[in-house]
Amino acid sequence: MNILHRTAQLTGMRAVQLHGLGALASRLYVYLSGFLALFLMAAYVSPSDFGEYSIYQSVLEVALVVATLGSSLLFARNAATVPPGVRRGDVLRTLAIGLPLAALLSAAVLRIQHLPVLGAPFVLVMAALTVFSLMSLRLSYSRGLGLAGLLNLEGGIRSTILVIGVAAFAAWGAELRATQLLLINLLAFLLVGAACMHSRWAAGPPAGRPALGLASQGSATVYSLLMFLLRKSDLLVVAFFMPLGYVGAFKIAFLLAEAPSQFVQAFLYTKTRPMLGTDAAHADGSELRLAKHSFLLGCALFAALAVVIAAAAPLLKVGREALEIFLCMAPYFLLRTYTVHHEMLLALKASMASLGWWALAEVLLRLLSYGAVVAVFPGKPHYVFFIAAVSDLLLYEVRMRALLGFFPLARLVRGSFQRPS
Numbered sequence: 001m002n003i004l005h006r007t008a009q010l011t012g013m014r015a016v017q018l019h020g021l022g023a024l025a026s027r028l029y030v031y032l033s034g035f036l037a038l039f040l041m042a043a044y045v046s047p048s049d050f051g052e053y054s055i056y057q058s059v060l061e062v063a064l065v066v067a068t069l070g071s072s073l074l075f076a077r078n079a080a081t082v083p084p085g086v087r088r089g090d091v092l093r094t095l096a097i098g099l100p101l102a103a104l105l106s107a108a109v110l111r112i113q114h115l116p117v118l119g120a121p122f123v124l125v126m127a128a129l130t131v132f133s134l135m136s137l138r139l140s141y142s143r144g145l146g147l148a149g150l151l152n153l154e155g156g157i158r159s160t161i162l163v164i165g166v167a168a169f170a171a172w173g174a175e176l177r178a179t180q181l182l183l184i185n186l187l188a189f190l191l192v193g194a195a196c197m198h199s200r201w202a203a204g205p206p207a208g209r210p211a212l213g214l215a216s217q218g219s220a221t222v223y224s225l226l227m228f229l230l231r232k233s234d235l236l237v238v239a240f241f242m243p244l245g246y247v248g249a250f251k252i253a254f255l256l257a258e259a260p261s262q263f264v265q266a267f268l269y270t271k272t273r274p275m276l277g278t279d280a281a282h283a284d285g286s287e288l289r290l291a292k293h294s295f296l297l298g299c300a301l302f303a304a305l306a307v308v309i310a311a312a313a314p315l316l317k318v319g320r321e322a323l324e325i326f327l328c329m330a331p332y333f334l335l336r337t338y339t340v341h342h343e344m345l346l347a348l349k350a351s352m353a354s355l356g357w358w359a360l361a362e363v364l365l366r367l368l369s370y371g372a373v374v375a376v377f378p379g380k381p382h383y384v385f386f387i388a389a390v391s392d393l394l395l396y397e398v399r400m401r402a403l404l405g406f407f408p409l410a411r412l413v414r415g416s417f418q419r420p421s
Contacts, residue, residue, distance in 0.1 A: 027266035030156035037162040051244025052178040067102035067133040069217040070224030072140035079144025087208035124182040131193040148269040161188035219352040226359035249318035253325035260298035261336035298337025325382040331389040
């Protein structure tokens with residue numbers, strides 16, 4: 001073998017490893033700061049105010065999907081094309097259409113949740129949404145160019161600012177209500193948004209008229225809303241019929257249980273450009289091994305997080321309930337650490353129509369599962385994750401067989417990576 005070629009290979013491998021370690025380290029920072037912020041709020045804020053703030057945060061997340069017209073995925077997909085398939089006009093048109101619609105959606109959800117629409121909290125949420133939307137589109141465009149550093153860090157920066165704010169209020173002995181938390185949150189968005197405008201940390205689309213089709217953005221909006229309903233709406237669902245104290249416990253457990261799959265996702269964000277060049281129909285054994293290794297990493301992280309929440313439970317007002325919910329969520333989110341790789345690959349390569357239909361099937365299954373659990377166990381809606389672990393596994397296998405031609409987990413169990421004839 002040519003020694004120069006071999007040296008180049010080893011150097012490239014080390015660079016990839018360091019890149020992956022950087023992504024995992026940034027996600028570790030995000031979750032450590034996020035957990036610290038949650039624990040501080042759970043310790044110093046009343047359960048009702050903590051639950052109210054959690055609802056506002058969930059409304060902000062779903063409003064982001066509408067405010068950006070679900071275009072984060074489209075921005076990442078089209079950033080690396082020549083010429084770029086996204087222009088500055090797309091950003092302006094997207095926000096001009098999306099933000100008013102998002103404001104109406106937020107008002108409707110808050111009205112259903114019996115929270116005030118007129119007042120300081122709603123104004124603070126809308127201000128944060130405006131900054132969050134612009135920031136999200138720029139970071140998604142940067143991801144398509146292979147720049148995922150700030151994308152992986154921004155949540156941690158915002159959590160750190162929240163920690164500083166909560167600690168300051170606690171040190172001064174001042175009352176900390178949901179409105180004050182929203183004000184600190186807005187300041188965090190403004191600071192991170194300013195960082196996103198720096199050309200060294202994030203890239204923006206070039207000047208020009210809109211290049212994305214409104215029809216494609218409409219399809220992306222539907223798909224993104226369905227995925228939000230599937231991945232992020234559980235808090236809003238349980239908030240319809242459970243007390244605010246339970247909502248706070250659910251949020252703590254959910255964020256802890258979701259952490260391992262988010263670690264895997266942060267690493268895979270750094271591989272967006274290679275994934276864009278992958279033929280999804282010819283996925284090979286190396287990709288299945290990567291998913292397997294991600295699952296093993298997820299198991300180790302879950303064990304560590306179980307120790308953390310068990311130790312922290314006696315210190316929190318909703319700690320014991322959060323621990324029970326966390327254990328019920330574990331099987332579902334462990335499965336996510338395996339499936340997230342192929343889900344991201346298909347999201348970048350499959351058609352929006354196909355993605356939408358499969359997402360709709362998952363959402364319908366989840367809603368039916370909630371109905372069954374609430375009917376049988378009215379005080380334990382988190383039991384739905386036992387059903388979700390089984391139903392999502394079956395849907396995942398069928399979807400991969402339909403789109404890629406094989407059953408990933410069945411092949412993994414057989415120990416063979418050869419494609420069936």
